[in-house]
Amino acid sequence: MKTYTLGKQAAKNLNKAFVYSAACIFSVIFLFPIFWTVTTSLKATGTLFTYPPQWFPHPVKWSNYLDVFKDVPFARFIVNTFIITFFSTIGTVVSSVLVAYGFARFKFRGRNVLFGIVLSMMFLPAQIIIIPQFIMFYHLNWIDTFYPLIVPNWFAVQAFPIFIMRQFLMGLPKELDEAAVIDGCNSFAILRKIIIPLSRSAILVVIIFSVTFTWNSLLQPLIYLQSIEKFTIVLGLKLLSLTMEGDSPQYQLLMASTLISIAPVFVLFFSLQKYFIRGIAISGRKG
Amino acid sequence: MLLKKGWAIMRPRYYSKQQTLNGILYISPWLVGFGLFILGPMLYSIVLSFSKYSLASAPKFVGLSNYVEALTGDDIFWISVKNTVWYVAFFVPIATIGSLALALLLNNQFKGISIFRTIFYLPSVTPIVAMALIWVWIFTPDFGILNYLLMKLGISNPPRWLASPEWSKPGIIIMQLWKVGGPRMIIFLAGLQEIPDQLYESADIDGANMFDKFIHITLPLLSPAIFLNIITTVMRAFQVFAISYVATRGGPLKSTTFYAIHLYNKAFRYFQLGYGCSLAWIFFVFLLLFTLLYFKLSKRWVHYGMEMY
Numbered sequence: 001m002k003t004y005t006l007g008k009q010a011a012k013n014l015n016k017a018f019v020y021s022a023a024c025i026f027s028v029i030f031l032f033p034i035f036w037t038v039t040t041s042l043k044a045t046g047t048l049f050t051y052p053p054q055w056f057p058h059p060v061k062w063s064n065y066l067d068v069f070k071d072v073p074f075a076r077f078i079v080n081t082f083i084i085t086f087f088s089t090i091g092t093v094v095s096s097v098l099v100a101y102g103f104a105r106f107k108f109r110g111r112n113v114l115f116g117i118v119l120s121m122m123f124l125p126a127q128i129i130i131i132p133q134f135i136m137f138y139h140l141n142w143i144d145t146f147y148p149l150i151v152p153n154w155f156a157v158q159a160f161p162i163f164i165m166r167q168f169l170m171g172l173p174k175e176l177d178e179a180a181v182i183d184g185c186n187s188f189a190i191l192r193k194i195i196i197p198l199s200r201s202a203i204l205v206v207i208i209f210s211v212t213f214t215w216n217s218l219l220q221p222l223i224y225l226q227s228i229e230k231f232t233i234v235l236g237l238k239l240l241s242l243t244m245e246g247d248s249p250q251y252q253l254l255m256a257s258t259l260i261s262i263a264p265v266f267v268l269f270f271s272l273q274k275y276f277i278r279g280i281a282i283s284g285r286k287g
Numbered sequence: 288m289l290l291k292k293g294w295a296i297m298r299p300r301y302y303s304k305q306q307t308l309n310g311i312l313y314i315s316p317w318l319v320g321f322g323l324f325i326l327g328p329m330l331y332s333i334v335l336s337f338s339k340y341s342l343a344s345a346p347k348f349v350g351l352s353n354y355v356e357a358l359t360g361d362d363i364f365w366i367s368v369k370n371t372v373w374y375v376a377f378f379v380p381i382a383t384i385g386s387l388a389l390a391l392l393l394n395n396q397f398k399g400i401s402i403f404r405t406i407f408y409l410p411s412v413t414p415i416v417a418m419a420l421i422w423v424w425i426f427t428p429d430f431g432i433l434n435y436l437l438m439k440l441g442i443s444n445p446p447r448w449l450a451s452p453e454w455s456k457p458g459i460i461i462m463q464l465w466k467v468g469g470p471r472m473i474i475f476l477a478g479l480q481e482i483p484d485q486l487y488e489s490a491d492i493d494g495a496n497m498f499d500k501f502i503h504i505t506l507p508l509l510s511p512a513i514f515l516n517i518i519t520t521v522m523r524a525f526q527v528f529a530i531s532y533v534a535t536r537g538g539p540l541k542s543t544t545f546y547a548i549h550l551y552n553k554a555f556r557y558f559q560l561g562y563g564c565s566l567a568w569i570f571f572v573f574l575l576l577f578t579l580l581y582f583k584l585s586k587r588w589v590h591y592g593m594e595m596y
Contacts, residue, residue, distance in 0.1 A: 123578065
């Protein structure tokens with residue numbers, strides 16, 4: 001009997017050792033590209049292509065991060081991205097809260113069919129609407145403006161935020177609303193005074209989704225923004241990668257600007273990690 | 288209970304006017320947005336797909352010729368179809384199994400688990416264009432760090448990765464696999480954590496080994512999560528665009544010209560907008576049929592709830 005328990009303990013320890021070492025190996029693999037980006041971004045031109053490669057930059061060239069702003073209007077790209085992300089996100093939050101409230105709290109004919117359409121939009125490939133949308137915005141004279149990137153978000157075109165908000169609102173007890181009705185609140189007052197304060201975490205999930213989505217998007221800005229001073233960071237990176245082709249590509253500058261583009265999303269992720277995870281877990285449970 | 292539910296369904300539905308008005312009012316942003324930015328454009332693009340149009344002059348009706356051209360006269364169309372199918376066929380299984388493996392790893396209870404979860408997840412919040420540039424640098428054939436490491440490991444003639452038509456697609460798959468610990472893994476992890484411990488405990492009593500438990504408990508109970516992950520991964524994979532657009536620009540020798548790249552080039556580089564719409568509709572109908580088939584077949588292997596135990 002004793003050998004059995006000992007064996008079990010040993011197996012447990014072995015299992016633990018295996019799990020730990022596997023997790024560590026994977027961590028090294030996942031972190032390596034980021035480490036290498038940081039290293040490269042701090043190298044001097046001459047130390048980029050040495051053999052063997054320098055694992056840690058020597059000398060450390062912090063000024064690369066300033067040089068990024070000299071070659072291309074990178075500060076302009078950052079400002080543009082902030083503007084687009086800010087107004088898109090507000091639009092997405094406002095519209096998805098209203099729409100989700102409508103779907104979650106009111107009964108009307110066709111509601112389930114309409115919500116089914118919302119859900120199916122999550123699978124709609126962008127390619128099917130991007131060309132006619134482009135033509136529409138072209139005729140509105142909106143090409144090379146931020147409008148095509150912002151305005152649709154004010155009309156809840158993103159299905160995922162509606163879905164997340166609606167799932168959350170369905171979970172809020174209806175008795176709260178009913179009590180407020182007795183107090184003489186109309187439906188908008190209920191939304192403003194009761195629902196929204198209780199939905200902070202779901203709203204945060206929507207904000208994170210919208211910010212990362214807008215910040216990272218390539219296709220839409222690529223199609224709609226044409227002059228360099230309107231570019232987003234993502235387009236700026238693409239531009240930089242083109243200007244750096246040739247005999248001596250300046251990878252240290254490219255990696256520095258790449259890190260600048262990543263930094264805000266990483267900060268958001270590290271400070272609100274639990275909400276990143278929660279949004280996904282909610283969408284998975286429904287599956 | 289059941290009877291009551293049945294009665295609720297039988298009762299004639301009555302919607303109060305106020306409920307209807309309020310409901311429609313609140314969802315009106317979506318109704319307008321859906322009509323203006325989704326349904327309207329989709330209908331318009333059907334019309335355009337039967338036309339020649341390049342913004343310069345009014346659309347000219349040409350019947351089915353765009354579709355005929357795509358399926359019979361456009362070499363790059365079939366190249367892009369092959370590339371895309373190749374990519375989906377390899378990426379989806381590897382990514383699904385990879386995320387599941389990582390989720391199983393993180394489903395163990397030990398100290399520091401949340402740190403590992405953060406590290407695994409981190410790549411997937413990296414903007415895709417940034418990711419592409421980072422990996423272009425890692426993959427550089429002559430000075431890249433990856434080939435340096437491979438040579439250190441004794442591979443004297445490492446692949447030229449994104450610079451060679453044979454290795455460009457595997458290279459792109461490797462890049463995308465960097466994000467294997469992202470949302471997909473979290474969905475698996477959430478699914479794993481909902482499997483009750485008692486099931487494993489009673490299997491232990493019956494003398495089941497780890498493999499048995501995985502096949503007979505974990506996989507069936509995880510099947511809704513697997514179902515969801517596969518369909519979303521497949522949909523994304525069929526639409527692969529940004530990574531190829533930035534890292535390889537469809538090359539070398541068109542080896543990474545995926546369907547979405549071809550469509551983009553036709554529509555926004557050559558401004559063959561009508562032709563682009565026909566490519567989009569071929570794509571859409573294919574994806575729709577694929578999804579319907581997938582949902583139909585899924586009934587055979589996806590188990591909802593615990594009714595089987």
